[in-house]
Amino acid sequence: MTPDWPELSDLLLDVDAQTLERRPVRRAAVLAPLERHGMREARRIVDGLPGQDVLDEAAIDAVLLRAHTELTRLAFEFRNGVRLVQLLRPLLEVLRAVTPERPLRVVDIGCGLGFVVRWLAAYGRLGDDVELLGCDFNPALIGLAERLSVEEGLRCRFRVANAFTLERSAHVFISTGVLHHFRGDALDRFFERQAGAGARGVLHCDIKASWAAPLGAWLFHEARMREPLAKHDGVLSAVRAHPAPTLLDSARRTGRPLRFALFDGAPSPLPLLRTLNTVVGVDAAIEQAFLSALGDGRQRLGAFT
Amino acid sequence: MTPWLLALLVVVDGTLCGFRAAAGRNPRLFLRAYYAASMRRAALLALVVAAGFLGVTMAVRAHDAEAFSAIVAAGEVMVLVYGVYATVVLLALGLYLLGHFDLGVLATVLVLGPFTLARPLVIVAGAAFAAWSSPHPAAVAFAVAGASAMLVFERLLDLGRPPWRGVLTAVHR
Incomplete structure (x- = not known):
């Protein structure tokens, strides 16, 4: 591969x-x-x-x-919701102080079955003034995500939509496992369009590129998945994971006016604990406040540029 | 003691199979009752399997003391191999359930994932080691039958009406 x-x-x-x-x-x-x-x-x-x-x-x-149902299981096991909320809560806390508009809109790009959005609605404790919206191009996945959220009484919505061209822009864009789908110019265009959509903060979590990532992905997809497509794409995703410099270079070149840093991006000889990293982008005006709100988590965040 | 310990290991392993068989087949968020139902069902089936092996072992004890001793000797080896495996898995599971993020990830990455993949190999290795240590035909048959039962156990859970049957169809009406 x-x-x-x-x-x-x-x-x-x-x-x-x-x-x-x-x-x-x-x-x-x-x-x-x-x-x-x-x-x-x-x-x-x-x-x-x-x-x-x-x-x-x-x-x-x-x-x-x-395949996405199996992915939901993996997202549970690797606590993707907890992972994101560590960054999202401080970001929303800062935005609450500087933005008069309500609700604060969090939009998940390429949400699939909406695990992260549904998890945030159920356990995120983000506040009543936060609106959660999941967007994806796949009507079958969005249809099921919507039905599940209604059935389980969750305060979130799902739409087949281009997250960057919504009639009302997001305050925060989030995504999980999406960035590696965009390569080369397409990655630049992703950050460019995101910049045009006017969010004040972005959190894009994806597999952390390392020598161990494909091996780990193979192991977990063999152990946990049944659907051949899920196994195939799961391992390939780890092979396709962008190295930190690629992500940051693309984001910083094309994603202005936001400033970007990588959370959990520090390289490690034994990358077992930090299997995913997150591209964090914030408006320069809230950068310092966000760093303060992050508390101890600040040590895991690289420098904003 | 050995047959009872082996039976306990069969039930523990079977219950965990119940969790794995249900996992990844229901996209909902609140799954406690769903997993509990699958694990209960698997535990019951494991009890039946364990009871069957205990019954056969006790029957052998009544008729052939030498064969019974050989089976117990093989069983001791299996208890050792499977016991170590189960202890590591249960400790990792405990660590995961503590809720600490980093400890949970470590437990998953180092044990829960790899050990799931290694389970069939451990089952075969335990049975092979047992048969090699106690090469009496009854002991070999016991080890092979026990290992075979646990290897196909997860597949057996697909039979009948498992809790995951029709879940995706039902929510994707």
């Missing part, structure tokens, strides 16, 4: 970012990059999907729903 291999979940969903219209996925279009990179396991998975010329949409949704 190499970082330029595409993830199957990216190939199996084709949505127009402007109109949000879902386009049919042609088998040949999915197979071409797999052939090019010699991705035999991925090819086997696609061969198992029904549909002749065009892959069956319902079958794709079913696979992605199962």
Whole structure:
């Protein structure tokens, strides 16, 4: 596996970012990059999907729903909600002091089944003045996330939407496991569009690139996942994880006016404890206040530039 | 004592299988009752398996003292191997459940994940070591049958009406 291999979940969903219209996925279009990179396991998975010329949409949704349900389990185990709330609570505390608008809007980009948003609604204790919204391009995932939040009585919402073009902008953008899906220019464009959307703080958590990440991802996906696509993309995600300099360079070059730092980004010879890192971006006006609000967590945060 | 200890290990392992079998099959957030139902179901099945092996062992004791001694000797080896494995897993689980973030991650990364993957190997290794230590045909049959039962145990939990059956279909109406 190499970082330029595409993830199957990216190939199996084709949505127009402007109109949000879902386009049919042609088998040949999915197979071409797999052939090019010699991705035999991925090819086997696609061969198992029904549909002749065009892959069956319902079958794709079913696979992605199962894969994301398994991911939810992993997110529970690795306490992704707790991980994020360590940074989100101080950020909201600072924003409360400097922003008169209410509610404070937190938008999760590429939320999938909305585990983090639902967890924050259930356990985050973020305050009644915080609105939680999950956005994703996949209608099946968003539909299920919405139904789950209603069924469990959670104060959060989900929308099939481009998080950067919402009618009312977010105060804070968050994401988990999303950044590595954007490579090269696409990563620059991600930070550029985010900057254009006007948030005052961003927290993007993703797999921390290290020699151990692919090994760990393989181990945990073998041990915990059943869905072949989840296993395949899970390990590939770790291979594709951006090194700290790539993330920070892209964010700082294209994500102005926010200033960026990496939380848990310090390299370690034995990277077992910090398996994920978070790109933190804040408005320069709240940088000092955020650092103060972070307390001891400040030691795990690099310098803002 | 040894047969009872082995039976206890079977029930502990079976109960944990119940958790694993249910995990990743329900996207909801509040899952305590769901996991409890799956673990209860698995514990009951493990009790049945353990009772079956205890019954056979006791029957052997009544008819063939030499075979019984060989089975107990093999069982002692299995208790040692599986006991160490179970102790490490339960300690890690305890550490995880303490709620401390870093300790939880360490318990997961160092033990809970790798040990899940290693479980089939540990089962086979324990049985092979037991058969090698006590090469009586009855002891070998006991070790092979016990290991086989635990290797297929998680698959057995898919039978019938497990708590995860239809969950995704139900929420994705």
